[in-house]
Amino acid sequence: MTTPDPNSPVTRLLRYANEVHALAGRCGRKDLAEVLAGCAARWKHECTDIVVAGAQKRGKSRLLNTLVGHPDLLPVDADVATDCFLSLRRGPRLTAVVHRSTDAGPVQTPITIESIPDYASMRGDAGKRRDVVSVDITLDNPLLDGLRLLDTPGVDSLTVGHRQVTVAMLQRADALLFALSAQDQPVLRHELEFLAEAAERVQAIAFVLTKVEDSNNWRVLMEENQARLRTFVSQAVAENPARAATLEPLLTAPWIPVSAKLAEAAEAKRREGRQERADALRARSGMDALERHLRAFAEGRDFARGATVVSAALSALDSLATTAQDDVAAGSDDSGDVAARLAEVEADLEGLSELAARRRAGAVANTFLGREVSGIVAARVAEIRQPYENSITALKKQDQLDRFTAELPMSVQRSLEAAWSQIVYDVEVLARKTLDAFARDLGLDPVAFAADRGAAPNVSQVQIRKDESADAPAQVDMIRDVLPSASIGLSLGGFAATLLGPVGFILVAPAIGAAMFMGRRSMEKVQRNQSAIRTALRDQFAAVSREMTLDLERMVATWRVSVEQAADEHLMRRRKELESRRAELKAASARSEAERKKARESGQDRISAINTLTRRGQELRRELAAAVAALGAERPAAPAAAPAPAGS
Structure with a gap:
């Protein structure tokens, strides 16, 4: 049995997460400890979850169908239904099971493959779609060995329910494939805002530019998309420098141009026995490069999951710091320190009263x-x-x-x-x-x-x-x-x-x-x-x-x-x-000098520990980000600028 390297990023990360978890417990913040425990629990999952997201009509469902070798598996002419996602994982045979959330509890119902659109797409039967949470599809494809692909509703701004379902899915994701189309308008503001939200939850992100087969200008469009992304990130970081750590990795995420149409044409040529033509079309489709990237995500899932744990730990530390600072102020020999903290709390309470009036x-x-x-x-x-x-x-x-x-x-x-x-x-x-x-x-x-x-x-x-x-x-x-x-x-x-x-x-x-x-x-x-x-x-x-x-x-x-x-x-x-907080500050100011001193020393010790853990977390996040970026270091070869018609 191989002994884990005690200095590897993953080992140090797990040790770090345990320390933050223990600190939250000592501070009486059971809620924060539970969040960290939930993030760490995903470490035992052997399947890598990859969320495929994008606005409607960006080609993501057809892309997934092509990846798993079933052109008609997922509905491609209608968006995934609100509050629903489609899961593709490996199994011995082709099956589909609908999962519902009802008042009586969860219900699972096997369905035919042909009826998937009825339960999972916006063009389906409204009665059948009711209460559907997901459709779990299994099929025997080696690509899905250790992988699960999750097709999500569109993230268009006018369909907020869709966006929220997709964001929620990112809580359990190891990686994100974000689809944009070479035949549609460039990336829009609401897509960029979704990406910013996604980057706070998942660090392994890749962009997939679909439908490059019929566009001679896809490289120009890709460059425009990248320019818009750089502008968006720079503006967001300028407004809030603290967001740099989560947003800047978007700028180094790989872009993978693909053509499901060319890949389908390659399969057709293969069935006709035209192997050489099939291989040429397949190479130009970009699908092999995408598959390599998915396998890299699977092999590097510990790095991706580690980034999620670090983000949760840093958020918990920020919450713990507020309480520790209150204790230091309450134990200060200068009564003005407590008064200043109380004034901040009172100002916040007054602001809440104004908010209540506005409400x-x-x-x-x-x-x-x-x-x-x-x-x-x-x-x-x-x-x-x-x-x-x-x-x-x-x-x-x-x-x-x-x-x-x-x-x-x-x-x-x-x-x-x-x-x-x-x-x-x-x-x-x-x-x-x-x-x-x-x-x-x-x-x-x-x-x-x-x-x-x-x-x-x-x-x-x-x-x-x-x-x-x-x-x-x-x-x-x-x-x-x-x-x-x-x-x-x-x-x-x-x-x-x-x-x-x-x-x-x-x-x-x-x-x-x-x-x-x-x-x-x-x-x-x-x-x-x-x-x-x-x-x-x-x-x-x-x-x-x-x-x-x-x-x-x-x-x-x-x-x-x-x-x-x-x-x-x-x-x-x-x-x-x-x-x-106000009650604790007032109570602390009434304690004896010895009690205040003890509280102050405890707060100072916690602030010191929090600062140290915060620095370590930021270092780990940078290290993990580099490891995740290395997963896509082998940039995929781009398809030809002007590919021949698919059926040639």
Whole structure:
């Protein structure tokens, strides 16, 4: 059995984590000790977790399908569902299991491979997606030996729920692959902000530039992405120099250009027996270089996990330092030291009171969200209804009306269901803008919430009450129908009598009158049916508008409660911490001189230990960062600048 090197970074890291854990325990901070224990517990995991993240349509799902050799495994034309992730790991055969979180506890359900999109993508069945946390897929691929790939929801800024799920996944990740596309716009601000957040949780990061097969300018785009990243990091570090340690490693992370399309074409050529062509396409796809990088992540997972432990330890030390500094101030011979610390606490408490007032004012402003929802629904539904109104006016014949009426129910239903997605989007943007501003005003991060745009309210089909006389024998109203037609006939008959005489009048006048009567009768029937359709449409749209508004008002109310509860919990927790500090400072100032001296010496000893551990942690973090960077030291060869068509 090989004896571990006592001076290796990993051994020193574990020893360091134990020391910080012990210090947290001695200081009575069980909460901090548990966080460190949780980070260290992952050391026993033999599988390397690699999160694949990126905005929608960046090509990450197709990339994963290509990596594991199953082009149709994960849905590539719809984003992963909110609150869900897809796990790919090695197993003896191809299987899929849905994991749900229900009120009765976790539930696992085997599903077919073909039905994965129903449970895990935004295009799937809303009922099947409900409560799904993950879909665990196993397949026998050597690449996954000791690896688990995690496909996550898009991190687009307008889908906060997606972003939060992906950030949460990083807590358990050993490495991050961040996908950008050579055929889309350069990296956006919300993607950079996600990367900054990710860098605080995981240190092994690589950028994957997908879809390079059809772009002659991918190198230019990659350079622009790198320039934007440098600008973002430099600005963030200038605003807060303490972030340099976590953000600057992003600048040395490798960039791996790949083409899933070329890799798929290589497989097709291999199946045709064209080995040489297949090898050339595979080499130009960049996939071999990506696979080597994944294996390097697996082999160096201890370094990546070590970075996570160090970050947690440094955060814990920062919290411990505050309490130690309070003890030193309370034990000082100069009463002004305690007074100064108490003044800081009182100022913070006063600031909390101001925040609480702003919270109440903000909550009042938030109540108007429900009213704005009604306006959004009304405007969108009016846009949908107007083309139908225009079409009805253009219908001049009964057979046109009949065809229009037959197709109308399903047409309206599809229109309303499509409108629902846009309406929810509009409401979500409005709510996020309002509630995020509310949260930021209170010093909170944005709270996760996202709507299911597929879960439209029940949209019943339009029911048109057609003119019941349309297919029945004419029931003539003498006053409404005959008299006007007879009058017209008599007028025309008077003119004809001068030419044909009395016999002519008797024969022609009734004939012309009958023809005019039937034409008028048909025209009025059309008009009555047009009116019936318009009335039905207006009733239907009004009913659906009410249902949509009610559903969305409930949705927005739920978001409001979520954000406001988070604000209350934050304010309450912060107030409790400050009041506890104030009580301890006051109690310490009333102690005997000997007790104060003991507290002061204890605080000074802890501050000395904390400073020493902090320096060691920062050194370890730099050392581990260099080790992680070395994992990608062999930079992948770039595909050709202008590759030939995939099918050549």
